[in-house]
Amino acid sequence: MSCPASSIIARVALLAAVSVTGLLSLAGCFTERQNEGAQLYASHCANCxxxxxxxxxRLIPPVAGADFVAQRRADLPCIIRKGLKGPLVVNGVSYNQVMPGHEDxxxxQITNLLNxxxxxxxxxxxxxxxxxxxxLLGRCNGSDGQ
Structure with missing residues (x-):
């Protein structure tokens, strides 16, 4: 049994169209996740x-170009989860305000925000x-395993 060339071409074209559509919809799945860190920053951190x-x-420390972000890498996940109070120094400037935690x-999400x-x-x-x-979140009993 043989298939006419036009039938084969039509099937290949249909398969290609389905593949492209599938890839485009798959790319859409990752787009939101790819920008999740920026979205989380905007909704949880930007206000302060x-x-x-x-x-x-001198009230709230910067995170842009902040030596603290590089030097306290191991502490940052727990700081985001549990918050922070007490004095700290960022880029040579002292701060002493309360930062609320984000248990939610x-x-x-914390990984994407940190990244x-x-x-x-x-x-x-x-x-x-x-x-x-x-x-690192396990150190402060802050890991939810998700």
Whole structure:
């Protein structure tokens, strides 16, 4: 049994169209996740740390170009989960305000948020893996395993 060439071409064209449609819809699945760190920063952090991570004078420390972000890498997941109070120094400036924790974020959301901070506004630090963030969150009993 043989198929006419036009039938084969039509099937190949249909298969190609279905494949392209599938890939485009799959790309859409990752688009939101890809920008999740920026979205989480905007909704959970920007009100205090500023839209561009600039902080607020001597009241709230910057996260943009912040030595603290690089130097306290192991502490950052727990700081986001549990918050922070007490004095700290960022780029040579002392701060002493309360930062609320974000218990509502999953480990993977914290990872994406941290990776956004690690790679934006002059920060050029190594991204976290989900495993690293979850392990670090375990130190403060903050890992939810998600």
């Amino acid at each position: 740390h500023g839209d561009q991570g600039q902080g607020l004078q 974020l999953t480990d993977s 956004f901070l690690q790679t934006h506004w002059g920060n050029k630090n190594q991204p976290y893996t989900i495993r690293e963030a979850s392990d």
